[in-house]
Amino acid sequence: MKKLIRMRYTKWFNVSRDGLSRNNPIVIGVLGICSALAITNRVDNALAMGAAVTFVIMGSSLIVSLIRSFIPTRVRMITYMVIIAGLVIIVQFFLQAYFPQLYRSLGAYVGLIITNCIVMGRAEAFAVKNPVKYTFFDSLANGIGYTYILVLIAAVREVLAFGTLLNYQVLPDSFPTWQVMAIAPGGFFVLGILIWIIRDLTKNYDEEATA
Amino acid sequence: MSRNQRTIVFVFILGLSFSLLLMGVQSLTAERIRLNQEFDVQSAILDAFDESYTTANFNDVFEEVMETIETDDVVIYVHEASGGFAFEFSGLGVWGPISGIIAFESDFETIRYVRVLEQEETPGLGGVVAEDDYLAKYQGATMNGGLTISQTADPEASNEVDAIIGATRTSNAFEGMLNRAYEEHKAAWDAYDGGATT
Structure with a gap:
């Protein structure tokens, strides 16, 4: 028990909690919204996207953290871009070679991981200032934090839009499917409601709103 | 340093x-x-001619039922059972390349099947070009006098097909690439076929 209480004060615990809940990139930071709206119409797409983004966040953060003492300050943004773009292209090759079906349904959004603010954000805000062991927890927590929110949104949308969950029929055929949930506006509704619920539960309001 | x-x-x-x-x-x-x-490519062509296959044997099935003819720098696939034709087409869309396959009946004029394999058009607008529901409209259309894809397509005219609403440039590009590919392949086939029979 004592050990558990003490864990709350360790850095890796706090770093992980930041990524997963306290500073979750999507619901608190409202980053990476573009892909969160676009590919969350089915749970399998959300899982694949989550895995791809987690890989890129972890890969880029770990590389940046590893070489952080060599990166010249003036070219650090370009350094992040080269590393991130390189990893995203590797993901593209990998999906094209082994999961062509997924590659097609994710379409342009795999390439757009390059522009996902979470990836660059973690590199600049955390990895470049922290040793590899903490960067590992930070990037993993942010990747999983992104993934589970995506899966939550996708679960709601897929059930309402297609009556299925992971392509298994969960609602009777007589259920009138909600076309709007299959398209981007449906993503907006679900994400908005989710952010509202989570912020209300965690009492995380914007400063001005509470004042 | x-x-x-x-x-x-x-x-x-x-x-x-x-x-x-x-x-x-x-x-x-x-x-x-x-x-x-x-x-x-091969599974799309097999689908066009209603052949069944699995991911393991598609290549064998394809070689069995389709004859591949290379002439004049173009490749034409002939379905031996029905005498139908198929070939690949490609061209520039609005944002990037569009490519796919098109299949014809044995007259080499009536469209049997179209499938788009690659495209980067605007999702929801030009992206419709890859949807099977849209491409089903091409079935039965003819290339006689060139295919016309327009918003005011005459349902009576067999060479006119509906354009995609809100994606005029994608529709125009698609029309251009289909006609170009057709002319090229038809000319090559005529030369090949004429040469073969005489």
Whole structure:
């Protein structure tokens, strides 16, 4: 028990909690919204996207953290871009070679991981200032934090839009499917409601709103 | 070493190592990607002629039921049972290349099947060009006098097909590439067929 209480004060615990809940990139930071709206119409797409983004966040953060003492300050943004773009292209090759079906349904959004603010954000805000062991927890927590929110949104949308969950029929055929949930506006509704619920539960309001 | 020199050396090493890494990954995956693309084309053509296949035997089935004719730098696939034709087409869309396959009945004029395999058009607008529901409209249309894709397509005219609403440029590009590919392949086939019979 004592050990558990003490864990709350360790850095890796706090770093992980930041990524997963306290500073979750999507619901608190409202980053990476573009892909969160676009590919969350089915749970399998959300899982694949989550895995791809987690890989890129972890890969880029770990590389940046590893070489952080060599990166010249003036070219650090370009350094992040080269590393991130390189990893995203590797993901593209990998999906094209082994999961062509997924590659097609994710379409342009795999390439757009390059522009996902979470990836660059973690590199600049955390990895470049922290040793590899903490960067590992930070990037993993942010990747999983992104993934589970995506899966939550996708679960709601897929059930309402297609009556299925992971392509298994969960609602009777007589259920009138909600076309709007299959398209981007449906993503907006679900994400908005989710952010509202989570912020209300965690009492995380914007400063001005509470004042 | 001055700061500038260090920066240049750093950028050089970074660029070099990532280029090497990407080249390595590409050469590792190139063969599988090529096989996947071959599967896409061949399975689409087999679907066009209602042939059944599995992911394991598609290549054997394809070689059995289709005859591949290479003439005049073009490749035409002939379905031996029905005498139908198929070939690949490609061209520039609005944002990127569009490519796919088109199949014809044995008259080499009536469209039997169209499938778009690759496109980067605007999702929801030009992206409709890859949807099977939309491409089903092409079934039964003829290339006689050139295919016309327009918003005011005459349902009576067999060579007119509805354009995609809100995607005029994609529709125009698609019309152009289909007609171009058809003319090229038809001319090559006529030359080949004429030469073969005389």
